[in-house]
Amino acid sequence: MECKTKKLALLGFGNAGQAFAKLLMEKHEEIIEKYGFDVVVTAVATNSKGNLVCEDGIDLHKALSDIDEFGRFMDEKNITEADTMKIVSEADYDVLVEMTPLNIFTGQPAISHIETAFSRGKDVITANKGPVAWKFSQLNKTARDNNLKFYYETTVMDGTPVFNLVDKTLMMAKVTEVSGILNSTTNFILEELAKGAEYEDIMSRGRRMGFIEADSAMDIEGYDAAAKITALLNVLMDADITPDMVDRKGIEDITVEDIKAADKRGNVIKLLCKGVRDEKGNVKASVKPEEVPKNHMLASIDSTTSVVSITTDLMKTVSIIEHEPEIEQTAYGVFGDLLRVLSE
Amino acid sequence: MECKTKKLALLGFGNAGQAFAKLLMEKHEEIIEKYGFDVVVTAVATNSKGNLVCEDGIDLHKALSDIDEFGRFMDEKNITEADTMKIVSEADYDVLVEMTPLNIFTGQPAISHIETAFSRGKDVITANKGPVAWKFSQLNKTARDNNLKFYYETTVMDGTPVFNLVDKTLMMAKVTEVSGILNSTTNFILEELAKGAEYEDIMSRGRRMGFIEADSAMDIEGYDAAAKITALLNVLMDADITPDMVDRKGIEDITVEDIKAADKRGNVIKLLCKGVRDEKGNVKASVKPEEVPKNHMLASIDSTTSVVSITTDLMKTVSIIEHEPEIEQTAYGVFGDLLRVLSE
Numbered sequence: 167m168e169c170k171t172k173k174l175a176l177l178g179f180g181n182a183g184q185a186f187a188k189l190l191m192e193k194h195e196e197i198i199e200k201y202g203f204d205v206v207v208t209a210v211a212t213n214s215k216g217n218l219v220c221e222d223g224i225d226l227h228k229a230l231s232d233i234d235e236f237g238r239f240m241d242e243k244n245i246t247e248a249d250t251m252k253i254v255s256e257a258d259y260d261v262l263v264e265m266t267p268l269n270i271f272t273g274q275p276a277i278s279h280i281e282t283a284f285s286r287g288k289d290v291i292t293a294n295k296g297p298v299a300w301k302f303s304q305l306n307k308t309a310r311d312n313n314l315k316f317y318y319e320t321t322v323m324d325g326t327p328v329f330n331l332v333d334k335t336l337m338m339a340k341v342t343e344v345s346g347i348l349n350s351t352t353n354f355i356l357e358e359l360a361k362g363a364e365y366e367d368i369m370s371r372g373r374r375m376g377f378i379e380a381d382s383a384m385d386i387e388g389y390d391a392a393a394k395i396t397a398l399l400n401v402l403m404d405a406d407i408t409p410d411m412v413d414r415k416g417i418e419d420i421t422v423e424d425i426k427a428a429d430k431r432g433n434v435i436k437l438l439c440k441g442v443r444d445e446k447g448n449v450k451a452s453v454k455p456e457e458v459p460k461n462h463m464l465a466s467i468d469s470t471t472s473v474v475s476i477t478t479d480l481m482k483t484v485s486i487i488e489h490e491p492e493i494e495q496t497a498y499g500v501f502g503d504l505l506r507v508l509s510e
Numbered sequence: 511m512e513c514k515t516k517k518l519a520l521l522g523f524g525n526a527g528q529a530f531a532k533l534l535m536e537k538h539e540e541i542i543e544k545y546g547f548d549v550v551v552t553a554v555a556t557n558s559k560g561n562l563v564c565e566d567g568i569d570l571h572k573a574l575s576d577i578d579e580f581g582r583f584m585d586e587k588n589i590t591e592a593d594t595m596k597i598v599s600e601a602d603y604d605v606l607v608e609m610t611p612l613n614i615f616t617g618q619p620a621i622s623h624i625e626t627a628f629s630r631g632k633d634v635i636t637a638n639k640g641p642v643a644w645k646f647s648q649l650n651k652t653a654r655d656n657n658l659k660f661y662y663e664t665t666v667m668d669g670t671p672v673f674n675l676v677d678k679t680l681m682m683a684k685v686t687e688v689s690g691i692l693n694s695t696t697n698f699i700l701e702e703l704a705k706g707a708e709y710e711d712i713m714s715r716g717r718r719m720g721f722i723e724a725d726s727a728m729d730i731e732g733y734d735a736a737a738k739i740t741a742l743l744n745v746l747m748d749a750d751i752t753p754d755m756v757d758r759k760g761i762e763d764i765t766v767e768d769i770k771a772a773d774k775r776g777n778v779i780k781l782l783c784k785g786v787r788d789e790k791g792n793v794k795a796s797v798k799p800e801e802v803p804k805n806h807m808l809a810s811i812d813s814t815t816s817v818v819s820i821t822t823d824l825m826k827t828v829s830i831i832e833h834e835p836e837i838e839q840t841a842y843g844v845f846g847d848l849l850r851v852l853s854e
Contacts, residue, residue, distance in 0.1 A: 189824075193682065200682070325825050327679035334678040335671035337849045338537065338544070339842070463831065466807040475833075480533075480842045481669050485831040487807065489819075498683070498824045505681045 169202055172508060173223075175209035175257050177250055177279055178265030182293060182320075183210075184233065185497035186263070187226045193501070201508040209257040210239070211250040213267075220244040221258050251275070254282045261315075261507055263500060264292040270389050270409070273300030280316075284308045291503040293496065295321035299393040299409050302400035315507050318401070320499030322348065322394050326488040328474050329401050330502070339478035341402045345440040346474035347467045348394040351378050351385035352417045352437040354469045356455075360425050360434055377470065387416035388437065388453040395439035395451050398474065403441065405449035413452040420455055433457035434465045513546055516852060517567075519553035519601055521594055521623055522609030526637060526664075527554075528577065529841035530607070531570045537845070545852040553601040554583070555594040557611075564588040565602050595619070598626045605659075605851055607844060608636040614733050614753070617644030624660075628652045635847040637840065639665035643737040643753050646744035659851050662745070664843030666692065666738050670832040672818050673745050674846070683822035685746045689784040690818035691811045692738040695722050695729035696761045696781040698813045700799075704769050704778055721814065731760035732781065732797040739783035739795050742818065747785065749793035757796040764799055777801035778809045 176183055190205060197205055206223030216239040218224050224244060232240040239245055246253070254262065262283035264276050273296030280290050280297050290309070292298065297305055298318045309316035322328050332341060347353055354377050358368040372378030384390050392412040399405035417437055428435050436458050441451040458464045463485065467473045475485040488495070518534075520527055534549060541549055550567030560583040562568050568588060576584040583589055590597070598606065606627035608620050617640030624634050624641050634653070636642065641649055642662045653660035666672050676685060691697060698721050702712040716722030728734050736756040743749035761781055772779050780802050785795040802808045807829065811817045819829040832839070 196682065326828050327675060330679040331671060331675065335674040335846070337846055337853075338540065461804065461810055463807060463810040466805055466810050480845075481839055482835060483833040484670050485833065487829040487831070489827040489829065491826060495825055501824075502679070502681055509681075 169198055169204050172203045172205050172261065173208040173259045174205065174261050174263055174504075175211070175253060175259035176207055176263045176265065177211045177254070178267070179210050179212045179215060179229075179233070180265070181493045182496040182500070183265050184230055185493045186265075186500045187230060189494070189497050189501050191226055197505075197508070201505065203508050205504070205508075208259050209253050211253045215239055217246050217248060217250070217253060218244045219246045219248065219253060219257050251278070251282070254279045255286070259288060261289045261291060261504070263504075264290065264294050264297070265500070266294055268294055268296050268393075270296065270384055270393055273297050277301050277305070280305055281308070284312060284314055287312065287314065289315040289507050290317075291500055291507065292318045293320035293500050295393050295397050298397040298400060302397070303404070303406045315510065317503035317506055318397070319503050320496055321397050323472055323474060323486075323488045324491045324495040325498035325502055326486060326491075326495070328398065328486060330506075331486060332402055332476060336476075336478055336481055336484075339480040341476055341478050343440075343442045343477035344395070344398050344402055344474065345438060346395070346398075346472065347436055347464060348439050348472055348474070349385055349388075349391040349437060350470040350472065351382060352388070352391070353467065353472070354378070355386070356417060356420065356425070356435055356437065357468050359420070359422055360429065386418050388414045391437060391439050391453045392451070395441055395453060399441040399449050399451055402476065403443065403449050405441065405451070407449060407451060411451065413450070413454070415454045417455050428457045431457065432460055434460055436464055436467070438464070513542055513548050516547045516549050516605065517552040517603045518549065518605050518607055518848075519555070519597060519603035520551055520607045520609065521555045521598070522611070523554050523556045523559060523573075523577070524609070525837045526840040526844070527609050528574055529837045530609075530844045531574060533838070533841050533845050535570055541849075541852070545849065547852050549848070549852075552603050553597050555597045559583055561590050561592060561594070561597060562588045563590045563592065563597060563601050595622070595626070598623045599630070603632060605633045605635060605848070608634065608638050608641070609844070610638055612638055612640050612737075614640065614728055614737055617641050621645050621649070624649055625652070628656060628658055631656065631658065633659040633851050634661075635844055635851065636662045637664035637844050639737050639741050642741040642744060646741070647748070647750045659854065661847035661850055662741070663847050664840055665741050667816050667818060667830075667832045668835045668839040669842035669846055670830060670835075670839070672742065672830060674850075675830060676746055676820060680820075680822055680825055680828075683824040685820060685822050687784075687786045687821035688739070688742050688746055688818065689782060690739070690742075690816065691780055691808060692783050692816055692818070693729055693732075693735040693781060694814040694816065695726060696732070696735070697811065697816070698722070699730070700761060700764065700769070700779055700781065701812050703764070703766055704773065730762050732758045735781060735783050735797045736795070739785055739797060743785040743793050743795055746820065747787065747793050749785065749795070751793060751795060755795065757794070757798070759798045761799050772801045775801065776804055778804055780808055780811070782808070
């Protein structure tokens with residue numbers, strides 16, 4: 167088979183980016199065999215580890231080991247002073263892989279990165295949900311109008327097929343409702359509170375285990391869940407909404423007493439995300455703590471496990487569960503999108 | 511768009527076949543628009559309603575209303591004395607849609623229908639799990655060798671993507687384990703027993719509600735579940751096994767006392783299907799009643815709801831749940847396979 171080259175520019179090289187790089191190295195030969203593409207990384211942009219550019223392909227093995235050993239890139243020949251936007255605008259690549267940190271209130275600068283890549287005729291994969299939550303319909307239109315690929319499976323539930331599930335396996339079915347449990351921090355806190363743990367204890371344990379970020383307000387107040395349900399609804403139901411339009415309530419006011427009262431009713435409290443079309447045809451989204459019966463599937467979704475339920479006109483409701491993902495599952499989401507780029 | 515004709519031969523025209531015919535009529539124009547094919551049914555073979563053949567396309571509306579009114583086809587011009595195998599061998603069609611009743615112990619005559627269609631260079635969709643459980647690897651090889659399409663999504667969990675989930679959305683991931691709850695009759699019986707209902711009562715109620723067939727032994731003794739896990743493992747793990755190789759135990763010996771004892775341990779009893787590769791590389795399948803904790807996802811899978819959990823090397827475990835399907839969801843499985851035939 168003739169083997170073509172596909173050049174990737176990686177924006178962000180944190181845990182997920184590094185896991186993706188490892189997967190790329192591991193599967194390099196298999197990708198050539200199955201898809202006929204020699205995939206190389208020609209640029210890596212980071213905030214704190216330096217930036218690399220190399221038209222012939224960066225030595226990922228060295229990049230990873232340098233980060234392990236020194237905390238930054240040491241490949242002097244390929245280190246560049248160019249910043250992220252300059253790399254997006256000028257580097258030689260075919261596919262932009264957007265994995266920069268999320269700004270949940272604007273989706274920037276990821277949106278600008280993607281717009282710039284599109285303006286240069288590049289395909290885009292984003293693991294950053296900001297662009298899909300804040301500007302999906304415009305970005306998607308630009309991609310379609312210019313015959314470019316734009317994939318974002320990782321933005322909700324890592325590599326678990328959610329967008330691809332509908333697109334690739336529920337053909338011609340029309341999505342009428344989407345719901346789910348999509349934030350593991352709140353899920354973990356509610357679960358531990360129900361077990362009788364103290365709030366402060368849960369937070370410090372969660373931080374130690376890596377479930378809870380230093381600034382947990384984005385999770386606890388429901389902003390993260392709101393961005394995810396917005397992304398789902400924009401893609402699956404053409405909702406054309408932004409996260410600030412979500413009827414959002416976090417778990418900040420849930421007390422141990424609330425949980426005990428729910429327990430007496432045979433229920434547990436979960437932070438549920440929902441989206442349905444109202445009678446005017448507009449999609450209405452909400453994120454709210456709600457009681458669910460203990461024997462309901464939703465009650466079994468614990469800690470980092472998450473679920474999306476998708477209702478369509480032709481297949482009623484189908485739910486998909488991701489069980490206790492690790493960083494490799496995030497990397498697989500990006501990897502799956504890359505295979506989609508290579509196969510279409 | 512140029513519009514080509516795609517001719518279907520339907521074997522079997524029971525509830526699922528009729529629902530599929532309705533869906534075909536409803537979506538006829540949309541299929542032309544999206545896929546560029548005018549889909550017509552040129553043959554229908556049944557056991558008790560007569561057989562129809564018409565090269566220009568059978569009037570499905572009349573076929574359905576005749577069955578409603580008279581219980582059999584009345585379209586004199588197109589009624590044929592040819593039997594099912596003669597239709598498979600001689601009728602003019604592009605895609606065979608195999609929906610005849612299952613023989614769970616042999617997979618016949620469905621296997622012969624499919625082999626004959628392949629020998630004539632026809633694509634095949636089967637909703638009958640017999641062929642996938644009893645002869646998948648040979649049938650699949652024949653299809654591949656002759657560049658023919660062979661799809662079977664409906665054979666497990668109706669139109670819920672299971673085979674397509676792996677094939678279309680978990681690219682390059684290798685399936686290492688499959689498990690699930692796949693038989694609604696046993697699921698319903700165990701659930702009702704746990705609620706304190708009497709066995710005889712459950713059976714008569716189940717029969718009235720249509721959950722339980724007149725001859726329920728195939729379900730209760732685990733044969734149906736064994737055929738389903740075999741089909742899953744043959745396709746997803748290249749198991750090359752037959753249903754008689756499944757370590758099978760039904761729920762026939764489960765007593766109310768067993769259920770009460772499990773309840774005291776905080777568990778419920780479910781009929782679980784499983785398949786894993788042993789140390790020699792062979793896939794071992796089992797169907798057995800097992801205890802699962804009440805707060806486990808599996809415990810929440812009630813009555814006609816079913817679940818498959820798929821573990822892969824790259825995505826850990828992903829579960830997909832079909833919630834309380836009706837006959838339209840079976841029809842959608844066949845319909846989805848048809849769209850796949852049209853789109854590839």
